[in-house]
Amino acid sequence: MYNFDFFNPTHIVFGKDRLNELDNLVPRDAKVLVLYGGGSVKKFGTLEKVINGLGNRQVIEFGGIEPNPQFTTLMKAVDIVKKENIDFLLAVGGGSVMDGTKFVALAAYYEGDNAAEILYSREKAAAINKAVPLGTVVTLPATGSEMNNGGVISYEHGKYGFGSKLVFPKFSVLDPTLTYTLPESQVANGVADTFVHVLEQYATFKAEGRFQDRTAEGILQTLIEIGRKTIDNPTDYDTRANLVWCATMALNGLIGAGVPQDWSTHMIGHELTAMFGIDHGKTLAIILPSIWNVMREQKKGKILQYAERVLGITEGDDDSRIDLAILRTREFFESLGIKTHLSEYGVTADKIDDIVNALDKHGMKALSETGAITLEVSRKILEGAM
Amino acid sequence: MYNFDFFNPTHIVFGKDRLNELDNLVPRDAKVLVLYGGGSVKKFGTLEKVINGLGNRQVIEFGGIEPNPQFTTLMKAVDIVKKENIDFLLAVGGGSVMDGTKFVALAAYYEGDNAAEILYSREKAAAINKAVPLGTVVTLPATGSEMNNGGVISYEHGKYGFGSKLVFPKFSVLDPTLTYTLPESQVANGVADTFVHVLEQYATFKAEGRFQDRTAEGILQTLIEIGRKTIDNPTDYDTRANLVWCATMALNGLIGAGVPQDWSTHMIGHELTAMFGIDHGKTLAIILPSIWNVMREQKKGKILQYAERVLGITEGDDDSRIDLAILRTREFFESLGIKTHLSEYGVTADKIDDIVNALDKHGMKALSETGAITLEVSRKILEGAM
Numbered sequence: 001m002y003n004f005d006f007f008n009p010t011h012i013v014f015g016k017d018r019l020n021e022l023d024n025l026v027p028r029d030a031k032v033l034v035l036y037g038g039g040s041v042k043k044f045g046t047l048e049k050v051i052n053g054l055g056n057r058q059v060i061e062f063g064g065i066e067p068n069p070q071f072t073t074l075m076k077a078v079d080i081v082k083k084e085n086i087d088f089l090l091a092v093g094g095g096s097v098m099d100g101t102k103f104v105a106l107a108a109y110y111e112g113d114n115a116a117e118i119l120y121s122r123e124k125a126a127a128i129n130k131a132v133p134l135g136t137v138v139t140l141p142a143t144g145s146e147m148n149n150g151g152v153i154s155y156e157h158g159k160y161g162f163g164s165k166l167v168f169p170k171f172s173v174l175d176p177t178l179t180y181t182l183p184e185s186q187v188a189n190g191v192a193d194t195f196v197h198v199l200e201q202y203a204t205f206k207a208e209g210r211f212q213d214r215t216a217e218g219i220l221q222t223l224i225e226i227g228r229k230t231i232d233n234p235t236d237y238d239t240r241a242n243l244v245w246c247a248t249m250a251l252n253g254l255i256g257a258g259v260p261q262d263w264s265t266h267m268i269g270h271e272l273t274a275m276f277g278i279d280h281g282k283t284l285a286i287i288l289p290s291i292w293n294v295m296r297e298q299k300k301g302k303i304l305q306y307a308e309r310v311l312g313i314t315e316g317d318d319d320s321r322i323d324l325a326i327l328r329t330r331e332f333f334e335s336l337g338i339k340t341h342l343s344e345y346g347v348t349a350d351k352i353d354d355i356v357n358a359l360d361k362h363g364m365k366a367l368s369e370t371g372a373i374t375l376e377v378s379r380k381i382l383e384g385a386m
Numbered sequence: 387m388y389n390f391d392f393f394n395p396t397h398i399v400f401g402k403d404r405l406n407e408l409d410n411l412v413p414r415d416a417k418v419l420v421l422y423g424g425g426s427v428k429k430f431g432t433l434e435k436v437i438n439g440l441g442n443r444q445v446i447e448f449g450g451i452e453p454n455p456q457f458t459t460l461m462k463a464v465d466i467v468k469k470e471n472i473d474f475l476l477a478v479g480g481g482s483v484m485d486g487t488k489f490v491a492l493a494a495y496y497e498g499d500n501a502a503e504i505l506y507s508r509e510k511a512a513a514i515n516k517a518v519p520l521g522t523v524v525t526l527p528a529t530g531s532e533m534n535n536g537g538v539i540s541y542e543h544g545k546y547g548f549g550s551k552l553v554f555p556k557f558s559v560l561d562p563t564l565t566y567t568l569p570e571s572q573v574a575n576g577v578a579d580t581f582v583h584v585l586e587q588y589a590t591f592k593a594e595g596r597f598q599d600r601t602a603e604g605i606l607q608t609l610i611e612i613g614r615k616t617i618d619n620p621t622d623y624d625t626r627a628n629l630v631w632c633a634t635m636a637l638n639g640l641i642g643a644g645v646p647q648d649w650s651t652h653m654i655g656h657e658l659t660a661m662f663g664i665d666h667g668k669t670l671a672i673i674l675p676s677i678w679n680v681m682r683e684q685k686k687g688k689i690l691q692y693a694e695r696v697l698g699i700t701e702g703d704d705d706s707r708i709d710l711a712i713l714r715t716r717e718f719f720e721s722l723g724i725k726t727h728l729s730e731y732g733v734t735a736d737k738i739d740d741i742v743n744a745l746d747k748h749g750m751k752a753l754s755e756t757g758a759i760t761l762e763v764s765r766k767i768l769e770g771a772m
Contacts, residue, residue: 003400003404004398009395011391012393012643014392014644015388208624209631210628211632213604214604214607218597221600225596241644242387245597246596
């Protein structure tokens with residue numbers, strides 16, 4: 001096991017009817033900016049419950065944060081924070097709204113000329129020593145943003161990750177019933193996103209993190225059990241509650257502490273979203289099976305462990321067990337209604353050059369837990385994903 | 387899944403040579419009281435490393451915190467904290483030292499006449515609104531005290547639990563190499579304590595906490611794999627590191643969030659320690675198999691799940707699988723060198739009345755996840771544990 005630090009001070013408020021407690025969670029005298037996305041939080045009444053929950057506090061609303069939240073949109077919220085002396089941010093939505101709110105929290109105290117530097121430079125992000133405190137009300141289980149200190153923002157033609165210890169939510173309200181109204185495809189994307197978050201911290205090489213491995217495997221088994229079920233029975237509380245809690249646990253630092261990580265599925269996937277507008281969760285389901293196929297030697301130990309412990313595959317030689325594990329994983333994504341080949345999204349092989357060039361431009365020349373996924377290897381992975 | 391809150395702000399500093407970082411972890415201008423137990427932290431050099439790590443800070447030492455830490459001992463530390471205006475407590479040791487330090491942190495700000503009321507009254511403990519901040523350096527993996535906000539203190543002739551959100555350690559340094567010099571029996575006790583912490587949050591009734599169940603099962607499987615190994619190979623880093631991390635994860639609120647809990651093994655075990663001086667970890671190994679045998683109907687669903695997922699027991703009818711699961715669990719404790727019958731500790735059947743009376747006196751009239759363990763059921767459990 002590697003040396004590691006684990007620190008996660010977010011207060012999770014989980015369960016039915018917990019929005020009632022907002023009044024105790026948000027500082028009494030705070031002037032609050034409530035951030036959200038499209039119309040669904042209005043349409044289904046969540047926004048109204050939130051505003052009511054804030055009692056007599058001064059509240060300003062900022063709607064319109066889009067999927068893959070745009071820098072330019074978020075800077076408008078930063079202007080409001082500064083002009084109105086906002087002292088608490090409340091994100092109501094999914095990963096895009098939560099990530100965007102974290103960016104606003106930091107950018108409001110950024111002292112340089114261009115807050116986009118938070119996205120380019122880990123050092124400049126880390127140098128910011130104050131952020132607006134924030135909370136979240138989660139309406140889409142997927143990204144785990146409700147219990148971590150990072151986010152991904154779209155800027156010009158790329159997607160950029162950032163992080164700061166200052167942007168852990170102070171609290172996150174996770175009421176599974178608030179997710180009942182989600183469209184089927186968004187739940188499917190959330191299941192796939194959660195599944196791949198786990199695998200990015202698991203499918204590397206063996207490193208003697210037994211708690212981490214088994215906890216990861218437990219989330220994967222749970223998602224396989226409940227993924228399709230919670231799409232088909234959106235108002236079954238326990239099934240949805242298990243998805244919500246697994247999504248949070250998949251990316252709060254717990255299963256990745258002390259073990260190697262490989263975020264290459266996300267890095268290649270980000271290019272597909274930025275270039276072709278494919279949903280984030282779907283890009284992961286497209287790329288992961290091909291990465292495993294191409295990197296099967298490097299990842300052999302862990303793919304075989306996953307095959308046995310998660311999928312119950314114990315027969316056949318190494319290669320046939322790996323093949324079957326990849327096939328079953330692809331079938332799992334497809335069981336959620338997610339297509340797993342690039343060509344099924346209208347992306348043709350002649351676009352591969354452009355994707356590889358974008359990876360090059362964004363510095364993604366040596367991906368994976370060892371850096372072995374060079375641009376040439378990424379090309380092979382993309383060819384295999386067609 | 388039940389509604390729940392999860393909040394755990396302790397910063398974990400895990401791995402080799404992390405004591406070097408104490409200087410960055412403790413507030414720069416703090417006057418520090420370093421609390422420890424017997425001579426072993428001196429003998430093996432841990433205390434010296436800690437003192438060196440604290441740099442130029444003013445440091446006072448308070449040694450002599452005994453196993454099952456005594457109220458009267460701890461009140462001497464409280465006096466020092468007040469007299470010397472201590473503003474940071476650093477516990478160096480195992481569960482007794484950490485629990486004791488948490489008590490000191492609270493008692494120093496207790497305004498009533500008798501700080502023992504912190505042990506008697508949850509309300510009075512919760513009413514304390516300030517505590518001395520504390521950190522820990524863990525030398526014995528067992529209690530999980532390094533990442534929770536509770537403790538157990540001996541007062542007069544009983545053991546009393548207490549808790550407060552103010553006593554989460556600010557940080558805990560978990561360097562597995564600091565545990566290499568532990569005597570075999572203390573490591574065995576730590577493994578048993580960890581194992582039963584997990585089972586107290588698991589072996590109840592099914593409640594649709596799939597993440598919680600599988601994470602619990604993962605810790606149990608890990609302990610079965612490494613328990614004997616880490617006793618036999620105390621300086622094998624990875625094996626010991628897995629024990630250390632599992633001990634922390636077993637009692638930091640994670641696996642118990644949103645599911646029923648049953649602390650009756652601990653409650654009955656505490657009386658055995660208070661009356662006969664039997665090590666805490668050993669009392670658990672004595673009591674748990676008998677509780678399962680007596681409560682087999684109430685706990686059937688989860689014992690069978692444990693039998694299948696943790697022990698691989700799938701054949702036979704319900705009762706024979708439960709019998710085998712209890713037998714294997716007892717054998718596991720015995721494989722660690724722990725005797726699992728009360729009579730093997732010199733406790734004879736004529737003492738059962740006294741134990742039941744002590745339970746009565748301490749308010750333990752309706753234990754378990756449903757309250758079904760009355761004093762008469764406790765008597766049966768004790769008879770079965772002879």
